Amino acid sequence: MGLMFKDETYRGDFTFYNSPEAIRHFPFPFHEDKYMYAVNIEPHTPGPKGSAYEFPIDIDEHYVSDMRDRALVLQEDPLRCQSLPHMITAEWDLVELLMTSMSDAYPEHFTLKRNGDAWHWINRPMGIENEFTFGDTSTLPYPPMEYITRQCQGDFCLLDQRDGDLWMDSGMVTSQADWSLDFDIGMSFKEWHAPVPLAHEIGVFDRALKFLLAMQIGRPVRRLNWTMTINPRLDTSPENYHKWGTDRTTVTPENVGDKVHLRVELQALWRLPRSNAIVFSIRGYLIKMRELVTIPKWGRRMPRVLKTLPPELAAYKGLTRYQDMTIDWLAKYDDGAPTSPGCFPD
Amino acid sequence: MSAPTEIRVRVAEAEAVTPAIKRLKLVPLTSTPLPDFSGGAHTVVHYTDGPRHVRNPYSLMGSPFDPSAYQISVLRVPDSRGGSALIHDGVHEGTEITITSPINLFPIDRRARRHILIAGGIGITPFMAMTAQLDREGADFQLHYAMRDRASGAYWKLLKSIYGHRVHTYFDDTNETLALTRLLDGQPLGTHLYVCGPAGMIDWVLKTAREAGWPEENVHFERFAAPPPGKPxxxxxxxxxxxxxxxxxxxxxxxxxxxxxxxxxxxxxxxxxxxxxxxxxxxxxxxxxxxxxxxxxxxxxxxxxxxxxxxxxxxxxxxx
Amino acid sequence: MTAAMISRPVYPGLSPDQYAKTHLILCEGEGAAAVLDMAAKAPKEFFSRALILFCPAGTGYEPKLAALSPKSLWVLPTIATAMFRLRGVLATATMGTRVYAAGTEPFIGSVLQETLAVGIDHKSVFTEHRGSAKRRVQCVHCKGCTDDVTASPFTCTHCGLTLFVRDHYSRRLGAFQGVCVDAEVPGEVPPVEELYR
The missing domain is CATH 3.10.20.30 (Beta-grasp domain)
Known part of the structure; x- marks a missing residue:
């Protein structure tokens, strides 16, 4: 049985919502009743059936609408997808990773036939079919990274490994939480993380970098990151901040449940085989507060987490204006009962 | 974090390429294919012979485009630890050994306008995989390979037959020397230099490159020290x-x-x-x-x- | 936004590379003084292999630079003309060329952009910051760069948005990031601070 893909929007009338299955699929990020920045990297191994971790690349009911929103973003601003010339080998590595992962996990939707370098790709939900020569860019309608990431949920960055550092030299970034690929492309690991508060001082990035430099092929890792977004908007880029920034002032005690969304990034990293680059995927998930509280454990835990958030982090994540209002709205779902350890619903 | 993943493999071929160098072809024991790798990667071979354990790093020298097997070359080094001799003598066709998942500490810098590879002796092994990859990617590269003599040098005929004039060989016994200063002079901006070989050769190449005014960012080397013995x-x-x-x-x-x-x-x-x-x-x-x-x-x-x-x-x- | 300056480049200062076959030296305004300071540490024949591109920016260092007897001294009126000349020199330059850049941050940023484009790693370029702390800032919204920014917030010279200067620097663009300061409540603009004189 295949997925049922919904027709919904992430702008204008904002018709996005989660089905009950999608709510249970949501990668709730808080394993306890508080939050602090941590490296929290774990092996990206298959998780429970129906969870966002079941397959290496997660495709869900929002797939077709996500890809339509990405196409709209790229039409307005082609600089959201950029790649420095030396990354072409890594781009092809990414094509291989995504096509094999998607067709292995979802054979009813995606098919990949390989005969040496002659590849045949079928994407049924998007109605795409191409025969091309692996390694020959002229045989695809787009450059390889752009071609495949126009067909895969999540933002993608390709990190070149040189001189004991990782360099963000390629990316498809259309649904980011307030960072600009166009600005950050070419930066080293610590440079592109420069605006993140608190974490540098406690050595988070030193440890993370050392770990990532030693990543092995076939042993991907993942971590979760999170923020909050007003309205189910995927494109919360700095480029368009002057257009969406006012959203943050539209929250009222009455509309918190529908307007305020928890936005979770499932960040997964793979060592790529022939380029020795690393792919850094940032797969975003949105859930309305009204949807979140349908899982009682999450409804209890969410306000507790928001109350313990250090003010620097709240400011960095842009929550300051509506943090208290959200805590107040959530309070009626927290009966004070203890919560069970771990992120999954009881 | 933990030690690298270990993989059990069987030696499918063991060929004495020269009196001191044995080429081993390693295939997996199960139907799970070996992990892919990139030019410059190495694996650590873990070989046990009774009470003796050896864990030595070896460059993967096969083509990164052939996923069916790994190839390594083991040089019998008369060092005091005797690890390489143990592997050289003890491993034959059919022997099962443990290796680690490959890791690349000597990667190709793809920003380069040109790649100049310099090998000395057994230092040729990472360049076997790198040339295969650079060739397929259509990169501008040249290989300069110095050996003691024609009999003890490995793979030079093979490399010449594949890459022709891009491979330059130098044999000590006929007094052929690599004129490195001349080679480095006049190379286009953005040329990168890679060296792998005996410690003395690496030092010589690094010094010559520095004295030719090359920035260190353009010079790459792979230097694994063997653990030196000492007092307990x-x-x-x-x-x-x-x-x-x-x-x-x-x-x-x-x-x-x-x-x-x-x-x-x-x-x-x-x-x-x-x-x-x-x-x-x-x-x-x-x-x-x-x-x-x-x-x-x-x-x-x-x-x-x-x-x-x-x-x-x-x-x-x-x-x- | 906190003021972590981790992406800000470090300019360790000029020092002579005794081995370079050609010294390609770019300096702007007070940056010339850094070149003169380096001359005191350099071996005698150093400047016989030096090409100097100098933007005076209102300073009078030309005679002192000429007195170093460089192989060439080009005096160019603006950063743009200096970069045009630099591109010409780089087009035929070979390995063994060492690039030096001294002056304001926007000037150094321009040099690094040109050298990056011909495959020179940024760590290979010797740099020294001299003169004003003014910044080049790229508007993240319209992508236009505004030179000589000394205060935050400021008005983007291209699209007119009011931008605050984020302490986040892109070497590729040679610029800091400017982000709309009143995106959430239009018109709510904090007082202007002179920060980068």
């Missing part, structure tokens, strides 16, 4: 509350592994930095034999690379 000593492990004896021909890392503790490592040659360990107490002298820590870090006595460095003195306590 004891090391106390603070976290596991154990005291371990390190024998004269054993590294700290090997002694700790023999005691059943598995620290992180990748190169086992003092180059990659993964086994960096905090020194909590050192009443005596640390002998730093690595190429990883800075001079300041070595002088501080706060860190050591347990794969190659040793200790002489009354008491050493590590954060392990």
């Amino acid at each position: 000593f004891q090391v106390a492990l603070a976290r596991s509350k154990r005291t371990i004896d390190v024998a004269p021909r054993e590294s700290v890392l090997e002694a700790i592994e023999a005691a059943g503790i598995e620290p992180q490592f990748l190169c086992r040659g003092g180059a990659c930095g993964q086994c960096e360990t905090a020194v909590l107490e050192a009443d005596g002298t640390l002998h730093h034999n690595d190429h990883y820590l800075s001079d300041d870090e070595k002088a501080s006595g706060k860190k050591m690379m347990i794969c190659v460095s040793r200790f002489e003195g009354a008491r050493l306590v590590l954060d392990l």
Whole structure:
């Protein structure tokens, strides 16, 4: 049985919502009743059936609408997808990773036939079919990274490994939480993380970098990151901040449940085989507060987490204006009962 | 974090390429294919012969585009530890050994306008895979390969037959020398240089490149030190509350592994930095034999690379 | 936004590379003084292999630079003309060329952009910051760069949005990031601070 893909929007009338299955699929990020920045990297191994971790690349009911929103973003601003010339080998590595992962996990939707370098790709939900020569860019309608990431949920960055550092030299970034690929492309690991508060001082990035430099092929890792977004908007880029920034002032005690969304990034990293680059995927998930509280454990835990958030982090994540209002709205779902350890619903 | 993934493999071919060099073709024991790799990657071979354990790094020299098998070359080195001799003599067609998942500490810098590869002797092995990859990617490369003589040099005929004029060979016994200063002169901006070979050759290439005004960012080398032997000593492990004896021909890392503790490592040659360990107490002298820590870090006595460095003195306590 | 300056480049200062076959030296305004300071540490024949591109920016260092007897001294009126000349020199330059850049941050940023484009790693370029702390800032919204920014917030010279200067620097663009300061409540603009004189 295949997925049922919904027709919904992430702008204008904002018709996005989660089905009950999608709510249970949501990668709730808080394993306890508080939050602090941590490296929290774990092996990206298959998780429970129906969870966002079941397959290496997660495709869900929002797939077709996500890809339509990405196409709209790229039409307005082609600089959201950029790649420095030396990354072409890594781009092809990414094509291989995504096509094999998607067709292995979802054979009813995606098919990949390989005969040496002659590849045949079928994407049924998007109605795409191409025969091309692996390694020959002229045989695809787009450059390889752009071609495949126009067909895969999540933002993608390709990190070149040189001189004991990782360099963000390629990316498809259309649904980011307030960072600009166009600005950050070419930066080293610590440079592109420069605006993140608190974490540098406690050595988070030193440890993370050392770990990532030693990543092995076939042993991907993942971590979760999170923020909050007003309205189910995927494109919360700095480029368009002057257009969406006012959203943050539209929250009222009455509309918190529908307007305020928890936005979770499932960040997964793979060592790529022939380029020795690393792919850094940032797969975003949105859930309305009204949807979140349908899982009682999450409804209890969410306000507790928001109350313990250090003010620097709240400011960095842009929550300051509506943090208290959200805590107040959530309070009626927290009966004070203890919560069970771990992120999954009881 | 943990030590690299280990893979059991069988030696499918063992060929004496020269009297001192054995080429091993390694295939997986199960139907799970071996992990892909990139040019410049190495694997650590773990070979056990009775009480003796050897873990040595070897460059993967097969084509990165042939996923069916790995190829390595084992040079019989008359060193005092005898590890390479144990593998050279003990491993035959059909032998099963353990290797680690490949890791690349000597990658191609793809920003380069041109790649100049310089190999000495057994240092040719990473370049076997790199040339295959550069050729397929359509890169501008040339290989300069120095050997003692035609009989002891490995693979040079094969490389010449594949890459023709892009391969330049130099044989010591007929007084052919690589005119490196001339080679480096006039190369276009953005040319990168890679060297792998005996320590003396690497030093010579690095010095010549520096004196030709090449920035260090354009010069890449792979240098694995073999753990040097020394006097025996004891090391106390603070976290596991154990005291371990390190024998004269054993590294700290090997002694700790023999005691059943598995620290992180990748190169086992003092180059990659993964086994960096905090020194909590050192009443005596640390002998730093690595190429990883800075001079300041070595002088501080706060860190050591347990794969190659040793200790002489009354008491050493590590954060392990 | 906190003021972590981790992406800000470090300019360790000029020092002579005794081995380079050609010294390609770019200096702007007070940056010339850094070149003169380096001359005091350099071996005698150093400047016989030096090409100097100098933007005076109102300073009078030309005679002193000429007195170093460089192989060439080009005096160019603006950063743009200096970069045009630099591109010409780089087009035929070979390995063994060492690039030096001294002056304001926008000037150094321009040099690094040109050298990056021909495959020179940024760590290979010797740099020294001299003169004003003014910044070049790229508007993240319209992508236009505004030179000589000394205060935050400021008005983007291209699209007119009011931008605050984020302490986040892109070497590729040679610029800091400017982000709309009143995106959430239009018109709510904090007082202007002179920060980068």
